[in-house]
Amino acid sequence: MFIPMFTSRLFWKPFVYFSILITLVSLIGGYTTSKWQNDQLKEQLRARLRDTAISLEDVARKSLVSGDFAHVQDIIQKINAQTKVRITVVAEDGTVYADSDKDPQVMENHAGREEIIKASQNSEGDSERFSDTLQIGMVYYAFRIEHQGEILGYVRSALNTSAINDQIADIQLRIVKLVFIVVILGLLMTGIVISRMTRPVVQLIEEARELTSAQLGKTVEHGFDDEISELSRLLNELSSALADRMAQLEQNHHELLTVLEGMDEGVIAVDENERIRFANEAVCEMFDLDLQRDQGRPIWEVIRFQMVETVINQARKTSEHFRGEMELLGPPVRFLALDASSIPTQEKDASGIIIVVHDITEVRRLENMRRDFVANVSHELKTPLASIQAYAETLIDGALEDQDNNRNFLNRIVEQSERLHLLIQDLLSIARVESSTQTTEYSVVNVTEVVEKCIQYHQPRAKKKSISLEVNSPQGVAIYGEPEGIRQILDNLVDNAIKYTPENGTVSVDVQTQEKQVILKVNDSGIGISEEHLQRIFERFYRVDKARSRELGGTGLGLSIVKHLVNAFGGTIEVTSNPDQGTSFIVTLPRAEAGQPTVPTDS
Template identity: 35%
Template sequence: MKKLQFRIVIIFIAIFTIFSISISLFSTNLLQDYAGDSQQEALSSQAKTIANMLQMNVEKTTNLESVTTDLSTLEMQSEERMTIIDPSGMVVFDSATDKEALENHSDREEFQAVLNGDEVGTSVRKSESTNETLYYVAVPLIGEQGELLGVLRLARPVAEINQISDQIKNSLLIFSLLALSLTTFVTLIITKRIAKPINDIMEVAESLSAKQYQVRYTGSAYGEVADLGETINDLATNLEEQTQELVQNDKRLSELINHLVIGVMLIDEHRMIKMVNPAMNIILGEDISKLVGNSYIEATKSYGLSHLIEKAYQKNEKQNDEIYFYYPKDKIVDANIVPIEGKEPGEQNLIVLLYDITEIRRLEKVRTDFVTNASHELKTPITALKGFSETLLDGAMEDKEVLKQFLEIMLAESSRLDLLVNDILELSKLEQKQVPMKVEKINLIEAVSSTFQLVKQKAEEKKIELNILEEDKLLITGDSSRLKQILANLINNAVVYTQEGGKVEVTIKKENEYAVIKVSDNGIGIPEDEQDRIFERFYRVDKARSRNFGGTGLGLSIVKYLVENLNGFITVESKLGLGTTFIVKLPIQSK
């Protein structure tokens, strides 16, 4: 801003100097002309006055030499050179030079002017006797009869006249310098008052360009500069509000992307990763955020996904397909590759969207298996009922012994069919959480003891030992009937799948805020590769044996949903041939 102030002062000084020089030249010439004319008039007036004084003496005599005495007296009172010339041009008297040394002056311009009848004759030339430039004024000396007796001439050095002009020039120069100094000082003050707020406004503008939107102009100014300051402040306020809005939008967008269950990855035109979200890390099984700035190939490690991305680059069209991942574990993902424009025109970026549909496909398979298994399970009792009914209708009912045997089989199959349908309906309600839950205090040791009474007879038949190990006395809140349904299923399975002379043990203890119920047996156990599927509907480890024991294949599925409805979870630990332990964890306080 000092540059601006300096430029303003320089421009003003230049304009003022040009204006001053023009005025000075005009004034000097005018004053010089005026001074010259004034000096000429004064010299002419003086010559006329002296001539009048001399003419008073001339009237008494016709001899010019008789007035030289008076001229000698006047010479002492005047600084001008005085000369008297007779009509023939001879010098009668000269105050500066001996008249004898002077030549005839008949050819002098001022002398000739008087001879020609002019009242005053003037001339400027270099004197041959004094060798200096003089200004000459000549007036006639008239006799008593009006005749021309001679000419009185006064001379003054031109340097004296020019001295006045020089003084005028010096005065104008001094005045101009003083005026220029004063004007420059005033200009500096004024420009400083103008430049300082402008400088402050420029500093605010520079801060705004550096994205420091909190700065404001707080200086004092006037006129348009004050309006400019207010405009800059309004601009700063708008920029700050827009920046805050952008930051908030960016934060909300980041939060949204980071909490999506869909994996998101942005790839630039050079195939480099620009951004990934946590869901993408989970789907790909590694921390891809460490690979930002590297090629996407290092992150995907899937030929199918890489092929789909390259296809999107080539065609610049959205691509969609299901991709199978085999590393680090088997997964099925729904991949969408969406081309978007980059920051620069023509720049091609891609957004890779991956959605893990492994569980969806697994549930679809479970649903398909359920339909198949349910149809198979229902078909067996229905076929039996149909077959025995047809046999009876064909005449077998006439044999009372056969009739009774067939009716007993039909009753068992219908009971099994009823049990299967009820389990399917129960499981459907539990999945949809349509089963009402009572909230009451439950004593776990009492719930286990009452369940033991239900399986006591079966256990005694197989000589199985039933034990309760209560490490902590616990009361929980929940639905007592649903808890007993869970215990009954697990304990009954333990008795069923444990050989004669075995042992079934239920342990009750507390872990953190959970009540832990462990149902353990030393029975046949479950193969390790099938333990993840035992809670699936109709899934049986040993299908023939399970059906012979009267199971529907839905018991553990029902147990799983009952535990989840009680806000708990269930796990299994088993070794083939060594036994199985089901672990149920329920919150002590119902949520």
């Protein structure tokens, strides 16, 4: 536990602070002591110089009064020999009359010396400077000599500072050593005290780290009977609470991901920097994303559509829901609706955005179909109604009395009425097969019987055009479906084949069986269909030749009804054709299985 403790900031922070404090206090104490010792030595030196100068006051006064300086010169030289104190007698004007170290005659005027100026003002003065005469550092003291209230001159004493500097250096060295020892001892004591104080906390931190790296809910045990014990107890409670909370969050997160991944709508979330944070499977399929590859990348770098950037900017700008629509050119062409909302954060100017993408391609297709259907129904209904109205008005206006033409007009009214009746029947049929609420009872249907009855029904029309109707069907072939629906499929296909096959042509119905399927083929030798029309012939009201179709009495809904019925029965329908080479419709339906209920074809 010592290694993590001495690498812990909890130990080093107070240790560094206290180390700096101890070092500063020791340095300040050492500096203060050194300065105090320095001041004491200099004060002792000044006192010595003062005593020496004052002791020569009387001798110097007599010499200055009498003008005889030989006696005072002799005295100051003896004192200098004993005490090493340099003594100088200076006149009031600064002239040097006696000096223990130098010839007074060659010495310059001393009136400008600092200690002399101070003494002239305050009776005594001192200074410390480098001596130009002796070329060494000196400490000076000057004492003013007066006689009967008149200044006669000054006695100046001086000592070389080298001796005192040596003493000061020795004292400072001792103080430095003492400070170093105090700092070292202080650091050791600080380390010991701080380690004893922080060891329980460091140990608790290590166990808490083990707790987070292992598993939440683990308890921390301590034998301390102080605040650390209370902290351990609180940590255990926190660990238990966090374990419960994390389990709940993980469950919620898993449930949310399950919901998002199961949505048909695409969901994509970006942060405040427009970087992708989440995208569900649906949106990845829509925009060809790979979440592992694209997570963290800017959305404008991955999805390069202006509408995506627009809804993000608008949602962030207004902090409200914003909706936009866009088109993916494909193939296939897809229409998408984007609903963007900002995600609130603590920062007002920065928020993430969540975008829900709805695939409205089918909605758009149905809208277009509905619009086209309404337009086509209106047109198809208006044509026979307009004809009926025109013929009726003609009869009312007098044609009824025209014996040569009135019957012809009445026949036309009947024809248009029949056309209108067929159109309404087909509309009801397609509405029935498209209705999600329509319930149909499926059963086993004998296809052979349905085919035979269909051929019998259309035989008179075929004979009128000298068209040969052929049937190739084994007996007992059955499928699982709705009898009326199967009849309607065959009826529409055979009816179309007869309509668009010229005289002396052939129309055949072939029934083939496979293991689980029954294949119905309606072939004709008619006018055929060009390739550009094949993809659209199952659309409602679509006619290859509109004029010819109306002339033959077609409503344009037959093949659409056939396709819806085939799809409802779980089958498929295909068509192959070439102009002037006939057409072949191939219907594949599931074969009836044993045990399924059977319904007669005439029910």
